[in-house]
Amino acid sequence: MRRPAKIIVLAISALVLLAGAVIDRRATLATYLVAWIGLGAVPIGALGVLMTTYLVQRAWTRALHTILAAGTAVLPVAALLFAPVLIGMKELYPAASDASSLPAFKAVYLAPWFFALRSMAYFVIFALLALWQRSTWGERQRMIRSASVGLIVYALLVSLAGVDWIESLEPEFHSSIYGLLFLCFTLLTGISFAIGAALLSARRIGATRGYGALLLSTILVWAYLHAMQYIVIWAANLPDEVTWYLKRSSSGWQVALGILALGQFVFPFLALLSARVRGDRTWLLGLCGLTLVMRWLEAAILILPAIPHIEPLTVGLLLIPAVAFIGISLWWTFEMAEQRNSVRACLAPDAHAETGSR
Numbered sequence: 063m064r065r066p067a068k069i070i071v072l073a074i075s076a077l078v079l080l081a082g083a084v085i086d087r088r089a090t091l092a093t094y095l096v097a098w099i100g101l102g103a104v105p106i107g108a109l110g111v112l113m114t115t116y117l118v119q120r121a122w123t124r125a126l127h128t129i130l131a132a133g134t135a136v137l138p139v140a141a142l143l144f145a146p147v148l149i150g151m152k153e154l155y156p157a158a159s160d161a162s163s164l165p166a167f168k169a170v171y172l173a174p175w176f177f178a179l180r181s182m183a184y185f186v187i188f189a190l191l192a193l194w195q196r197s198t199w200g201e202r203q204r205m206i207r208s209a210s211v212g213l214i215v216y217a218l219l220v221s222l223a224g225v226d227w228i229e230s231l232e233p234e235f236h237s238s239i240y241g242l243l244f245l246c247f248t249l250l251t252g253i254s255f256a257i258g259a260a261l262l263s264a265r266r267i268g269a270t271r272g273y274g275a276l277l278l279s280t281i282l283v284w285a286y287l288h289a290m291q292y293i294v295i296w297a298a299n300l301p302d303e304v305t306w307y308l309k310r311s312s313s314g315w316q317v318a319l320g321i322l323a324l325g326q327f328v329f330p331f332l333a334l335l336s337a338r339v340r341g342d343r344t345w346l347l348g349l350c351g352l353t354l355v356m357r358w359l360e361a362a363i364l365i366l367p368a369i370p371h372i373e374p375l376t377v378g379l380l381l382i383p384a385v386a387f388i389g390i391s392l393w394w395t396f397e398m399a400e401q402r403n404s405v406r407a408c409l410a411p412d413a414h415a416e417t418g419s420r
Contacts, residue, residue, distance in 0.1 A: 068390050075387035082380045088153045089372040090380055095147055095154065096365050097384035099228065100251075100358035101392055102140045106223075107252020108133030109192050110216055110245075116195065116209035119202070122276075125267040127199065128400060129259045133252065134192035135399035136392050141185035143388055147227075148178050154369060157233050164233055172230055184223045191216060220245045228361075231368035235306045239291045246284045251357050253280050258350035261343050274340030277349065278331065285327045309367040314374075318363050326356040358385070 063071070082090035112130040115123035152159040157172030170176065191212045198204040224244020229235065237243075253276060260267045267273070295303040310319060330349050339345045358381075366377065 063390075068394060071386055072390055075383035075390075078383040079380065079387060082376070082383075086373070086376050087150065088369065089376040091147065091150045091153050092366060092369045092372050093377045093380040094384045094388075095227075096358065096361045096377075097381060097388050098140075098144060098147065099361040099365065100354075101385065101388045102144065103248040103251040103357060104255045104392065105133050105136040105140050105252075106188060106220060107248035107250070108256060109137070109188060109195070109252070110213070110220070110249050111252040111256060112195055113191075113209040113212045113216065116198075116205040117213075119205075121268055122272050126256050126260055129256050129263075130252075131196050131199070132396050132400035132402075133255065134196065136395045137185065137189045137192055139391060139395045141182075141189070143391060144181065144185070148181060151177065155230055155233075157230060168233055172233060177226060177230075180222070180226060184219050187215065187219055217245060220248055228364050231365060232306060234302045237291055237295070237303065239287060239294070243287050243291065246280070246287055247357065247360065250280045250284050250353060253277060254350040254353040254357075258347055258354070261347045261350070269341065270343055270346050271337065271340040274334050274346050274349075277346070277353070278334040278340075281327060281330055281334075281353070285331075310363055313367075315363060315367055318359060322356060322359050322363060325352060326360070 079090060079094065082093075108130045112127075112134055115126065115130065147154070151174055155172070155174075155177070157164060157168065158174045158177065161169035161172065164172070194208050195205075195212060198208045221241025221244065224241050224247070228244065229237070229240045257273045257277060260273075261270075292307070295307065309315070330352065333339045333345065333349060339349075362377075366372065
């Protein structure tokens with residue numbers, strides 16, 4: 063999409079979202095949060111994948127470096143795009159509007175000022191981690207040290223962010239595995255985006271079978287974590303936790319759950335078992351695209367049933383402009399960052415000289 067077209071789509075999308083906010087503020091913010099979680103997970107996930115590649119250090123990790131580094135450069139823009147959620151948090155988060163029914167600790171922890179402060183801290187630390195990782199590229203020992211420390215901090219903060227941004231929509235619900243679910247959500251998004259962007263570009267990324275296996279293994283971890291949460295909650299049979307699932311298995315959400323199970327697990331799993339599919343660029347690109355679409359569906363399942371008094375029709379109409387506004391803003395920034403990083407990557411020392419041929 064050319065620059066004038068991007069500007070026009072951005073302007074139209076922004077106007078539609080503003081009109082939606084005037085007509086139905088809560089539904090607009092809920093839709094915006096769904097779109098942001100699905101797209102904001104790309105730079106957050108790219109950061110985690112980038113640090114992982116620093117520890118693995120194989121030929122495929124070098125091939126994806128420029129895309130992953132450019133993805134992390136989008137983090138400041140993703141932070142700015144989260145501002146509407148912070149501004150309108152009282153429409154979405156019960157603890158921000160009335161915390162009187164919550165235990166003392168939850169009331170303080172989920173207070174609007176503390177929620178906003180933590181969110182800003184997450185983005186600042188993510189951005190600093192991204193700068194640190196990019197500055198060590200080409201120096202193997204520094205890469206290993208920065209990634210080792212960074213992944214520990216990253217895993218903790220992403221887990222906390224998932225609890226804050228999604229789980230706290232229903233403060234009475236608690237799941238000890240929820241942070242890991244969001245961590246896997248972001249990593250799956252980052253991996254799918256990186257592989258898909260590499261396949262769309264003209265760069266050489268080598269044989270695609272390894273990328274297909276990487277995508278398959280991440281999907282299996284995602285499915286395992288969801289299954290474990292369901293089994294634990296089913297075994298415990300606690301009312302608050304069971305209610306969380308009941309909301310998502312009625313009023314049409316059971317159809318969305320079925321589509322998610324088929325589109326994110328059954329179909330990709332069976333497809334990626336085939337060596338022919340794993341080695342085919344078109345198939346792999348399609349599965350990466352399907353995975354990214356499933357992230358929006360999963361975000362909708364996690365978020366929308368928790369927010370009362372919103373019209374499904376309004377959400378459906380606003381989702382396209384919300385995705386367009388956030389997606390174009392992030393993609394535009396990504397393109398500029400990738401152009402800069404492509405030049406730097408050509409000039410950097412070969413940090414994979416000893417392991418790249420493995």
